[in-house]
Amino acid sequence: MTNTGLTPLETLAAKVKEAAKVLNIASAQERNNAIERIAANLLSHEEEILAANKKDIATAKENGIAPAMIDRLALTSERIAAIAAACRQVITLPDPLGKVDFGATLPNGLEMTRVKVPLGVIGIIYEARPNVTVDAAVLCLKAGNACLLKGGKEALHSNMTLAKIMADALREAGLPAHGIALVEDTSRETATQMMRLNGYLDVLIPRGGAGLIRAVVANATVPVIETGVGNCHIYVDETADLAMAVDIIDNAKTSRPSVCNAVETILLHENIAGELLPKLKERLDQHQVTWRGCPRTQAILGEEIATATEEDYATEYNDYIICCKVVQDMEEALMHIDRYSTRHSEAIITEDYAKGQEFTRRIDAAAVYINASTRFTDGGEFGFGAEIGISTQKLHARGPMGLDQLTSWKYILRGNGQIRK
Amino acid sequence: MTNTGLTPLETLAAKVKEAAKVLNIASAQERNNAIERIAANLLSHEEEILAANKKDIATAKENGIAPAMIDRLALTSERIAAIAAACRQVITLPDPLGKVDFGATLPNGLEMTRVKVPLGVIGIIYEARPNVTVDAAVLCLKAGNACLLKGGKEALHSNMTLAKIMADALREAGLPAHGIALVEDTSRETATQMMRLNGYLDVLIPRGGAGLIRAVVANATVPVIETGVGNCHIYVDETADLAMAVDIIDNAKTSRPSVCNAVETILLHENIAGELLPKLKERLDQHQVTWRGCPRTQAILGEEIATATEEDYATEYNDYIICCKVVQDMEEALMHIDRYSTRHSEAIITEDYAKGQEFTRRIDAAAVYINASTRFTDGGEFGFGAEIGISTQKLHARGPMGLDQLTSWKYILRGNGQIRK
Numbered sequence: 157m158t159n160t161g162l163t164p165l166e167t168l169a170a171k172v173k174e175a176a177k178v179l180n181i182a183s184a185q186e187r188n189n190a191i192e193r194i195a196a197n198l199l200s201h202e203e204e205i206l207a208a209n210k211k212d213i214a215t216a217k218e219n220g221i222a223p224a225m226i227d228r229l230a231l232t233s234e235r236i237a238a239i240a241a242a243c244r245q246v247i248t249l250p251d252p253l254g255k256v257d258f259g260a261t262l263p264n265g266l267e268m269t270r271v272k273v274p275l276g277v278i279g280i281i282y283e284a285r286p287n288v289t290v291d292a293a294v295l296c297l298k299a300g301n302a303c304l305l306k307g308g309k310e311a312l313h314s315n316m317t318l319a320k321i322m323a324d325a326l327r328e329a330g331l332p333a334h335g336i337a338l339v340e341d342t343s344r345e346t347a348t349q350m351m352r353l354n355g356y357l358d359v360l361i362p363r364g365g366a367g368l369i370r371a372v373v374a375n376a377t378v379p380v381i382e383t384g385v386g387n388c389h390i391y392v393d394e395t396a397d398l399a400m401a402v403d404i405i406d407n408a409k410t411s412r413p414s415v416c417n418a419v420e421t422i423l424l425h426e427n428i429a430g431e432l433l434p435k436l437k438e439r440l441d442q443h444q445v446t447w448r449g450c451p452r453t454q455a456i457l458g459e460e461i462a463t464a465t466e467e468d469y470a471t472e473y474n475d476y477i478i479c480c481k482v483v484q485d486m487e488e489a490l491m492h493i494d495r496y497s498t499r500h501s502e503a504i505i506t507e508d509y510a511k512g513q514e515f516t517r518r519i520d521a522a523a524v525y526i527n528a529s530t531r532f533t534d535g536g537e538f539g540f541g542a543e544i545g546i547s548t549q550k551l552h553a554r555g556p557m558g559l560d561q562l563t564s565w566k567y568i569l570r571g572n573g574q575i576r577k
Numbered sequence: 578m579t580n581t582g583l584t585p586l587e588t589l590a591a592k593v594k595e596a597a598k599v600l601n602i603a604s605a606q607e608r609n610n611a612i613e614r615i616a617a618n619l620l621s622h623e624e625e626i627l628a629a630n631k632k633d634i635a636t637a638k639e640n641g642i643a644p645a646m647i648d649r650l651a652l653t654s655e656r657i658a659a660i661a662a663a664c665r666q667v668i669t670l671p672d673p674l675g676k677v678d679f680g681a682t683l684p685n686g687l688e689m690t691r692v693k694v695p696l697g698v699i700g701i702i703y704e705a706r707p708n709v710t711v712d713a714a715v716l717c718l719k720a721g722n723a724c725l726l727k728g729g730k731e732a733l734h735s736n737m738t739l740a741k742i743m744a745d746a747l748r749e750a751g752l753p754a755h756g757i758a759l760v761e762d763t764s765r766e767t768a769t770q771m772m773r774l775n776g777y778l779d780v781l782i783p784r785g786g787a788g789l790i791r792a793v794v795a796n797a798t799v800p801v802i803e804t805g806v807g808n809c810h811i812y813v814d815e816t817a818d819l820a821m822a823v824d825i826i827d828n829a830k831t832s833r834p835s836v837c838n839a840v841e842t843i844l845l846h847e848n849i850a851g852e853l854l855p856k857l858k859e860r861l862d863q864h865q866v867t868w869r870g871c872p873r874t875q876a877i878l879g880e881e882i883a884t885a886t887e888e889d890y891a892t893e894y895n896d897y898i899i900c901c902k903v904v905q906d907m908e909e910a911l912m913h914i915d916r917y918s919t920r921h922s923e924a925i926i927t928e929d930y931a932k933g934q935e936f937t938r939r940i941d942a943a944a945v946y947i948n949a950s951t952r953f954t955d956g957g958e959f960g961f962g963a964e965i966g967i968s969t970q971k972l973h974a975r976g977p978m979g980l981d982q983l984t985s986w987k988y989i990l991r992g993n994g995q996i997r998k
Contacts, residue, residue, distance in 0.1 A: 520598075528996075
């Protein structure tokens with residue numbers, strides 16, 4: 157506690173909230189100028205960023221962090237250039253603010269408009285990827301929001317340097333430096349405090365693995381948007397084009413297994429399982445995909461296939477592992493999906509019009525596909541230009557969250573003396 | 578715990594969730610038929626409802642509940658007829674589901690549509706007004722949602738009867754009875770459990786006083802929409818039409834002081850305070866409004882006016898009490914509002930174009946008015962036909978929540994074999 161009665165985190169959050177009041181009403185030009193300044197300063201401070209990142213890498217290696225994670229942590233000249241280029245890409249996107257998305261002249265003559273405004277202050281808790289520090293801050297800024305960032309401790313030096321460069325850029329662009337702020341205390345206690353910053357944060361977005369998301373949902377008292385967990389399915393109907401099915405499943409499983417829109421379980425109609433499975437196995441063998449199957453899958457592919465357990469069906473492996481279940485009909489597939497789905501992305505492969513319609517109607521998920529790979533659930537692919545995550549909840553934002561999902565609304569009513577009877 | 582390992586509340590919630598799967602995909606006609614059946618059955622079961630209500634009233638009187646609260650609790654033939662009429666009014670509203678609010682053919686040929694779908698299961702915690710039981714359930718149903726209702730213990734018998742009538746009506750209409758369910762255990766422990774029904778509730782809406790809202794925000798782990806608290810202000814600029822100012826303030830304070838969109842504090846520009854205050858006092862005296870003023874207000878109106886404290890400025894009295902502060906300029910008014918506002922409804926009275934523009938731009942609230950009463954912030958007045966509450970948060974819904982705010986979205990993507998490069 158300081159002598160104001162605020163914790164250090166609250167003191168910082170109060171400054172961010174003050175900064176937000178200016179950012180929230182800054183013009184699109186002012187916000188874009190600040191983003192350009194951020195891009196330019198990232199490039200001109202490359203050495204400083206790389207030096208800070210080196211410290212993080214050295215500590216990570218001392219601590220025996222896995223090579224894949226060190227790769228995600230590492231910055232290079234090329235990666236910094238890519239981050240700056242991504243900032244400039246955001247400048248080119250249309251302004252999400254100020255749009256009137258609803259309006260009417262009321263019977264009493266009041267002229268009502270509903271206008272898009274910033275959310276205010278956005279908190280983001282994420283893991284050890286320093287590029288997220290810039291990506292997230294710049295998207296928040298483009299939508300007129302201040303942000304309070306808390307990254308993983310592994311990236312602390314990198315994040316401190318990046319946050320300072322961005323705060324300085326804001327100041328140089330004539331906006332308050334605290335519009336982008338980093339929580340430098342990476343303890344769990346401070347993370348929990350951050351989840352309870354009611355009155356300071358308008359929303360908190362966790363970006364990371366299932367454990368982080370669960371901790372935020374369990375502890376947060378501020379509004380949260382859940383992102384990311386994807387236990388995705390593809391159902392292959394008896395009428396499917398089997399060559400298409402092989403291509404789509406291969407793509408959905410192996411093009412990038414570590415991401416949330418990769419497929420985890422396939423459900424095959426019993427009438428095509430016998431013909432499809434050997435072809436599919438041959439294709440996935442090229443990527444050393446491990447199979448876990450139901451007894452009927454095992455009967456077709458042979459006993460070297462491990463038995464798929466309840467836990468397998470419930471797990472998002474994010475790896476070269478696929479679960480397979482042979483089903484009697486689409487109804488059984490729908491029941492399986494309803495039970496295990498995280499409501500992210502689900503697909504059917506079918507040539508039957510009515511089955512496709514029924515599948516899209518019945519599936520409860522952010523994205524439902526007919527005859528396409530689940531891998532398309534992505535802000536860039538959907539044409540949003542950029543995204544801050546993929547929401548798997550139903551409130552406020554569902555699916556890829558672009559700039560539009562980082563805004564709120566206000567009603568403006570212009571009258572000439574109206575009173576309510 | 579039952580032998581399924583679920584608590585009684587979870588057992589009930591699981592049934593509601595199952596019912597939701599059917600309701601969520603019911604056609605508009607099926608949902609409207611069920612609402613008509615509810616209206617008809619409420620009317621045909623009038624005696625049963627009045628008998629249950631009598632028990633509640635008797636208990637309330639024994640417990641010395643305040644007459645105003647007993648009035649809110651009481652049902653009569655007329656009130657039941659009004660509730661049934663409100664149901665039939667909801668039938669006439671446009672279907673909020675199925676609308677495509679965004680869509681595109683992506684460069685790869687995928688045809689993407691974003692479609693309005695139900696939220697799923699909506700939890701509502703409210704206080705002792707049995708009419709809310711029907712109003713809320715019917716709005717949820719119209720938008721394809723199942724609902725889990727928890728009303729105040731004072732209205733338990735009335736609510737049980739109303740919920741049973743509605744559940745039976747659903748069944749008679751061919752929809753699952755558990756689409757509308759009441760939590761009959763009115764303890765605080767069960768309320769807290771309900772706030773943590775992750776996996777069962779898609780959103781929880783508290784309807785009631787500030788204490789209830791605070792408890793929900795502090796304890797809920799499910800997504801919440803905060804409603805209702807309104808510490809509203811009217812700023813009277815030096816250019817205001819003073820007769821208009823008197824009419825608007827009178828309306829905003831005295832037409833219904835108990836509601837959230839009533840004004841609590843007025844801020845008067847120093848150049849017109851001397852002329853306006855005596856006129857305004859004369860008008861508000863007709864309703865025995867009590868004043869609390871800053872020293873300058875006291876200097877103008879005389880010392881019988883109590884001094885307005887920090888606490889007065891921060892309080893939503895919902896009563897015939899008004900706080901008044903004389904300010905130097907609009908800037909001081911904006912600072913006062915920013916400090917004490919609950920971001921519900923704020924108004925300026927001015928004939929100066931630029932001041933009006935600046936006020937609407939700078940005020941951060943659900944509704945901002947120029948030259949009109951704050952009392953218009955209401956779903957009916959805004960043309961939504963009905964509302965389930967007024968959201969004072971920025972996520973998902975802000976301002977009056979009509980049927981549209983009880984929906985979510987899903988993306989449907991129709992392809993012909995697309996895979997991601």
